[in-house]
Amino acid sequence: MxxxxxxxxxxxxxxxxxxxxxxxxxxxxxxxTCACDGPDVxxxxxxxxxxxxxxxxxxxxxxxxxxxxGAPGPLDPRTGVVYAxxxxxxxxxxxxxxxxxxxxxxxLPVAVENDANAAIQGEVWTGAAxxxxxxxxxxxxxxxxxGIVAAxxxxxxxxxxxxxxxxxxxxxxxxxxxxxxxxCLEQYASGTAIARLxxxxxxxxxxxxxxxxxxxxxxxxxxAARAGDELALAVIDRGARALGTALASxxxxxxxxxxxxxxxxGSAAWDLLEPxxxxxxxxxxxxxxxxxxxxxxxxxxxxxxxxGAARSVI
Amino acid sequence: MxxxxxxxxxxxxxxxxxxxxxxxxxxxxxxxTCACDGPDVxxxxxxxxxxxxxxxxxxxxxxxxxxxxGAPGPLDPRTGVVYAxxxxxxxxxxxxxxxxxxxxxxxLPVAVENDANAAIQGEVWTGAAxxxxxxxxxxxxxxxxxGIVAAxxxxxxxxxxxxxxxxxxxxxxxxxxxxxxxxCLEQYASGTAIARLxxxxxxxxxxxxxxxxxxxxxxxxxxAARAGDELALAVIDRGARALGTALASxxxxxxxxxxxxxxxxGSAAWDLLEPxxxxxxxxxxxxxxxxxxxxxxxxxxxxxxxxGAARSVI
Numbered sequence: 212m213x214x215x216x217x218x219x220x221x222x223x224x225x226x227x228x229x230x231x232x233x234x235x236x237x238x239x240x241x242x243x244t245c246a247c248d249g250p251d252v253x254x255x256x257x258x259x260x261x262x263x264x265x266x267x268x269x270x271x272x273x274x275x276x277x278x279x280x281g282a283p284g285p286l287d288p289r290t291g292v293v294y295a296x297x298x299x300x301x302x303x304x305x306x307x308x309x310x311x312x313x314x315x316x317x318x319l320p321v322a323v324e325n326d327a328n329a330a331i332q333g334e335v336w337t338g339a340a341x342x343x344x345x346x347x348x349x350x351x352x353x354x355x356x357x358g359i360v361a362a363x364x365x366x367x368x369x370x371x372x373x374x375x376x377x378x379x380x381x382x383x384x385x386x387x388x389x390x391x392x393x394x395c396l397e398q399y400a401s402g403t404a405i406a407r408l409x410x411x412x413x414x415x416x417x418x419x420x421x422x423x424x425x426x427x428x429x430x431x432x433x434x435a436a437r438a439g440d441e442l443a444l445a446v447i448d449r450g451a452r453a454l455g456t457a458l459a460s461x462x463x464x465x466x467x468x469x470x471x472x473x474x475x476x477g478s479a480a481w482d483l484l485e486p487x488x489x490x491x492x493x494x495x496x497x498x499x500x501x502x503x504x505x506x507x508x509x510x511x512x513x514x515x516x517x518x519g520a521a522r523s524v525i
Numbered sequence: 526m527x528x529x530x531x532x533x534x535x536x537x538x539x540x541x542x543x544x545x546x547x548x549x550x551x552x553x554x555x556x557x558t559c560a561c562d563g564p565d566v567x568x569x570x571x572x573x574x575x576x577x578x579x580x581x582x583x584x585x586x587x588x589x590x591x592x593x594x595g596a597p598g599p600l601d602p603r604t605g606v607v608y609a610x611x612x613x614x615x616x617x618x619x620x621x622x623x624x625x626x627x628x629x630x631x632x633l634p635v636a637v638e639n640d641a642n643a644a645i646q647g648e649v650w651t652g653a654a655x656x657x658x659x660x661x662x663x664x665x666x667x668x669x670x671x672g673i674v675a676a677x678x679x680x681x682x683x684x685x686x687x688x689x690x691x692x693x694x695x696x697x698x699x700x701x702x703x704x705x706x707x708x709c710l711e712q713y714a715s716g717t718a719i720a721r722l723x724x725x726x727x728x729x730x731x732x733x734x735x736x737x738x739x740x741x742x743x744x745x746x747x748x749a750a751r752a753g754d755e756l757a758l759a760v761i762d763r764g765a766r767a768l769g770t771a772l773a774s775x776x777x778x779x780x781x782x783x784x785x786x787x788x789x790x791g792s793a794a795w796d797l798l799e800p801x802x803x804x805x806x807x808x809x810x811x812x813x814x815x816x817x818x819x820x821x822x823x824x825x826x827x828x829x830x831x832x833g834a835a836r837s838v839i
Contacts, residue, residue, distance in 0.1 A: 368780020
């Protein structure tokens, strides 16, 4: 009996999960992180967290096979080099994450994976996409991440920069985006975008529940929408339509059997987003791509990335 | 020593190619087809063409392993059922092409494949994408077709309806498209779309070389653009910008190492399209997805579909 350690590297915390060979969690631990700390502290924290979980594993008679880390940025899993992790600051451009971790943790094999890729790997292993050969995951959070399984394989692209589903273009002349382009999905359906769309709507017409707040967050918009606030519902609808438009393009490319929506905003708002998302998608796709397609909320929530990262070493 | 037969099923002709085990052509034959003839005549023609090539193969001491057929429509290669072939008429909705061909050709194993999927299979086998693990092909012709190889595999989607790259959305409120949506790439960068864009431009301002023609075709536009006609150059530029926008979305999804452009219009116009296509893509993608990406004309031209279809039975 063995085990594996998965660590999800977030903007404010590290989440570590120890799983058995089938992906069932045996233990979980968290540690705060801060972009202000810089790479040395971050690498040290990840190594310390991995070591704690490794000790727990050995104490339970299940020596760990290694540690998989899900990182918030495009990376090449073969070299373990992260292209960038903008949410953790400027210090991580072409950052050799696996090499640094291997030096800090010589006793354990280390794998690194993009966090959204790790998340869909987790969902396919033990979650809502269990056993699927053709599935995608969109995580709507601070940004919009993506993961793809097609023909039974993870699709990462030639240099690990694929599955960036947040950068599928919705409006060619829309707001500028961090990728260099304009009007990407991320500019309409991330939590950040929902807060921006709400601010823009309030600037035009200051009314309803959100007008009471100085700077409504995406979660404020979700709450107000649930209470029937019209402005909040219109903002959610704008995000959902953009999501449906981007998904129509993605579905024409990949024809998945399952589309999962996760991430902080996406998980919280999925029941509100679903009707307009589905209607927009359906109006823009062939019957053959729409038939048999399921849309669902991701099942593992914020554990998906750590669980999927653990799978990389099993 | 054996061989394989590939047949590309086009709107006006059947192209049959006999290849050796490495994909080198040994013989080729054509037969006219007409949408007016209906399914019985079409199936009979395909079978007759296959039989002629099979006899040639046997005479050369290379008995054929089977026949692969590339069909112009989305289909499920596992069942051999074509969802539709709009360019061949209304008779082919959920048409059991493989079953019908197997009955007509009981002596040979039959495989069917979407024509653009067959084409990229041909390019990966012996053409411009030889050995690539992550490549895409867009065929710009009457419509816009697509083929995808990712992580070394053909990506057809859960029901064979993937790789429909012509239906990636460029303008969400653009012209209506055959897929049910609006503003798909096919509405800007197919030969049909180029002819429509030219007619629209002439309706606004009747000037230049194209104004002499009653209804300029895409090939007329290409010719006029080569002669420096401004209206024709503007139409080509509109198509190229749309192609670059759609490719930016596709590259964010798949991060290929190679993008091939083929099809009648695409092959003829690629040198004219390339500068604006590349500029638009580059302005809309991460450095990590753009770096190391090659754009090129498909190498096998109109033979790619037949050669790739032959590979399906090797």
